[in-house]
Amino acid sequence: MVDSGSVGAATAVSGSVLDGRGPKAKGSEVDALKRRLHRHLRHSLGKGPVGSTTLDWYMALALSTRDLMVETWMDSSHRAYANDAKRVYYLSMEFLVGRSLTASLLATGSLDLARQTLTEMGLDFDAVCDQEPEAALGNGGLGRLAACLMESMATLGIPARGYGIYYDYGMFSQYIDAGQQVEMPERWLRYGNVWAFNRPEVLTPVRFYGRTEDGLDLRGRRVRRWLDGEEVLAEAHDLLVPGHGCWTVNAIRLWSAQASRAFDLRRFNQGDYINAVAEQSQSESLSHVLYPDDSTGMGKALRLKQEYFFVAASLADIVRRFRTAHDDFTKFPQKVAIQLNDTHPALAVPELMRLLMDEHGLAWDEAWSICHGTFSYTNHTLLPEALETWPVDLIGSMLPRHMEIIYAINHQFLEGVRKSAPKPDDACVARLSMIDEGGERRVRMAHLAFVGSHRVNGVAALHTDLMRGGIFADLHRTFPDRIVNKTNGITPRRWLQGANRPLSALITRHIGDRWVANLDELRGLVPLAEDAAFREEFRAVKRLNKEALGRYVDARLGVELDPDTLFDVQVKRIHEYKRQLLNVLHVITLYNRIRAGRAEDQPPRTVLLAGKAAPGYYMAKLIIRLIHDVARVINADPLVAGRLRLVFVPDYNVSVAEHIMPAADLSEQISTAGTEASGTGNMKLALNGALTIGTRDGANxxxxDEVGEENIFFFGLSAERANAMRTRGGHDPWQYYTGDPDLHMVLDMIGQGAFSPDEPDRYRPIVDSLTRHGDYYLLLADYADYVACQERVGRAYQDADTWSRMAILNVARIGRFSSDVTVADYAADIWHVPVQTEPGRTG
Structure with missing residues (x-):
């Protein structure tokens, strides 16, 4: 068995490094925190120490920590107003913030103090922190990026505010029943949310439906009026976002829906109880669930309502804040930057036009100039089918004034295109139009966001290049300077300092703690990669994290993990293009080779997968079931015991990721080249010392380029080659199936019921999708190279020193993928706002 962790090496590392704890706090600091905890327990919760639950102590600690941030929050806001600073507003349907307690303790410098204090009080600090529910305000990478960027904006002293929806039930809880995903409501607000300040006095009316007509304003000018319809009130909730060191605290303002009228008392008194509250229930359903199922007409309408609901409330709030200090709207782009995180907030473009023209009397050209100077748009997808569109009839019915404005924007844009091209190409004009006329007429929201923004950014260099030459090729030719790249980043505070305390402490002991605020300082680890003693300490930390993950998985699933095996990790949303299925094909291949005695040069391996499939995504859910069926067979086979184990960790979220990332040896980033916009899991895993096996896709x-090609495992087709194979008929999946004995055997096992003997044809749809229906994501084309690359991985892992050296260099050279760097780039190139390189110093 491979000694990759070196059991004895743990004794070579001091206990403070292994447990990640800092020096002991002063007795006076501990006593002060104890007093604050008891004060909140008594005065905020109405409890005494005797009989208080772990949840009560969590609430007391959370409130005590929030107290530390409130004064800074007030000071940050007052400073921005006093300086008349330009503000950044980040509009996003998702903010996957995860748990706030540990992040806030880190930001305020109180984590070790809190741990020590609770321990002295006889409380289990980790158990107290575990009482916090996951804030279910997002789905995956889009929401996690939003959370990282908001934290970095505060760290860099940028006056900023996020805007989104305060979902009652966010991303569903994933429960596995007989290997199948079952979705359960995520009741994250069951005990309230101590981190949010509810603002019942901040109510913004939002209108739907109705009609439009011409009219005159008070000065006798012709205006367009939006009349009648129905109205919902948006109520504000402010979630604090502290930056590193808590020098700046910003907020995310989240909107919940409230009925504009209470229940119908007359109907109630007449006994018609259900209809008496029907309007109230319908109105408040707007903020109940993140991404309602849009496979029905009612679901589509609800989702569009959600998008406009938060956009309208947010724009009203932004304009109100601007008007507190300014009457001249021509200054709006100088004082306001609005970032559209994907197309969900794209209705902000016609909404701001409506506000400027209909509510404030600006002429079209002036309003359009302001809009264009204010908005910027981040694209997150390369898949044409994933670009959001809405039926013209639906928008026209629900938002009649906005549909008029969209038509006008499109007309003006296309007229400009025709004037700039003496002989306009009708096909090109049709592709550029915001209205897709093929079949049911639909509004292309990406086109609306693109034309309405002064900057459009991709989230990785490859992604941006593919945007220019692919989905936005015509728009790029029309606006050649508009598309820019802003490679995604992650916050080192949560993903190393917080999630991996042992590694964080080890790094700080050797190179100091400046890396927390400047991740490029990790380059100080480069010479240590050649230090045998440091490599041993690094391995000891990795083993400690693997043991911790083993305890976590055992407690949740009753499955034991061997920390001396290679931990091969793929954690992300389940989707065909992310190719968890390719991973499973390799697992079965390795299983077959071990049984046949053909894998003697390969180390024992534990393959861990986690992720959720969209409720209506049949193929993704079938892949989850296959993973469980394969695991059931492999894990019970005595011939591979100790050599191979497959584990699916259910209900993947930020908190689960914080357990898995520090323990990973190998990071699976194996999407079909040209399909992944960027990825951030690849960055988190590399930061925690995992080596990447991946395609040349996204930010991989x-x-x-940063860590060195010799320290990463690339395989597979290039994006250009993959696209050519799909579009030019260069891919015959059958030849791979018939020409590769290992692949042939694996697919036959899946398709003929080796893993589903009770239902032999259960996975026939998966096999047919690969062999008979085109293999759109090119799994079979990449299979042989992937398996060969995994063999190289296994051989490299056998040499503990070589593997550790490569892992250390990954950590040392990952600094450019800090979200601080990403935000500084946005600030300079898109938002045009200054950043603070240190507290009190602008850079």
Whole structure:
């Protein structure tokens, strides 16, 4: 068995490094925190120490920590107003913030103090922190990026505010029943949310439906009026976002829906109880669930309502804040930057036009100039089918004034295109139009966001290049300077300092703690990669994290993990293009080879997968079931015991990721080249010392450039080659199936019921999708190279010193993928706002 962790090496590292704890706090500090905890327990919760639950102590600690941030929050806001600073407003349907307690303790410098204090009080600090529910305000990478960027904006002293929806039930809880995903409501607000300040006095009316007509304003000018319809009130909730060191605290303002009228008392008194509250229930359903099922007409309408609901409330709030200090709207782009995180907030473009023209009397050209100077748009997808569109009839019915404005924007834009091209190409004009006329007429929201923004950014260099030459090729030719790249980043505070305390402490002991605020300082680890003693300490930390993950998985699933095996990790949303299925094909291949005695040069391996499939995504849910069926067979086979184990960790979220990332040896980033916009899991895993096996897709390419091609495992087709194979008929999946004995055997096992003997044809749809229906994501084309690359991985892992050296260099050279760097780039190139390189110093 491979001694990759070196059991004895743990004794070579001091206990303070292994447990990640800092020096002991002063007795006076501990006593002060104890007093604050008891004060909140008594005065905020109405409890005494005797009989108080772990949840009560969590609430007391959370409130005590929030107290530390409130004064800074007030000071940050007052400073921005006093300086008349330009503000950044980040509009996003998702903010996947995860748990706030540990992050806030880190930001305020109180984590070790809190741990020590609770321990002295006889409380289990980790158990107290575990009482916090996951804030279910997002789905995946989009929401996690939003959370990282908001934290970095505060760290860099940028006056900023996020805007989104305060979902009652966010991303569903994933429960596995007989290997199948079952979705359960995520009741994250069951005990309230101590981190949010509810603002019942901040109510913004939002209108739907109705009609439009011409009219005159008070000065006799012709205006367009939006009349009648129905109205919902948006109520504000402010979630604090502290930056590193808590020098600046910003907020995310989240909107919940409230009925504009209470229940119908007349109907109630007449006994018609259900209809008496029907309007109230319908109105408040707007903020109940993140991404309602849009496979029905009612679901589509609700989702569109959600998008406009938060956009309208947010724009009203932004304009109100601007008007507190300014009457001249021509200054709006100088004082306001609005970032659209994907197309969900794209209705902000016609909404701001409506506000400027209909509510404030600006002429079209002036309003359009302001809009264009204010908005910027981040694109997150390369898949044409994933670009959001809405039926013209639905928008026209629900938002009649906005549909008029969209038509006008589109007309003006296309007229400009025709004037700039003496002989306009009708096909090109049709592709550029915001209205897709093929079949049911639909509004292309990406086109609306693109034309309405002064900057459009991709989230990785490859992604941005593919945007220019692919989905936005015509728009790029029309606006050649508009598309820019802003490679995604992650916050080192949560993903190393917080999630991996042992590694954080080890790094700080050797190079100091400046890396927390400047991740590029990790380059100080480069010479230590050649230090045998440091490599041993590094391995000891990795083993400690693997043991911790083993305890976590055992407690949740009753499954034991061997920390001396290679931990091969793929954690992300389940989707065909992310190719968890390719991973499973390799697992079965390795299983077959071990049984046949053909894998003697490969180390024992534990393959861990986690992720949720969209409720209506049949194929993704079938892949989850296959993973469980394969695991059931492999894990019970005595012939591979100790050599191979497959584990699916259910209900993946930020908190689960914080357990898995520090323990990973190998990071699976194996999407079909040209499909992943960027990825951030690849960055988190590399930061925690995992080596990447991946395609040249998304940010993998840039990670390879930074850490060195010799320290990453690339395989597979290039994006250009993959696209050519799909579009030019260069891919015959059958030849791979018939020409590769290992692949042939694996697919036959899946398709003929080796893993589903009770239902032999259960996975026939998966096999047919690969062999008979085109293999759109090119799993079979990449299979042989992937398996060969995994063999190289296994051989490299056998040499503990070589593997550790490569892992250390990954950590040392990952600094450019800090979200601080990303935000500084946005600030300079898109928002045009200054940043603070240190507290009190602008850079």
């Amino acid at each position: 390419v840039e990670i390879g």
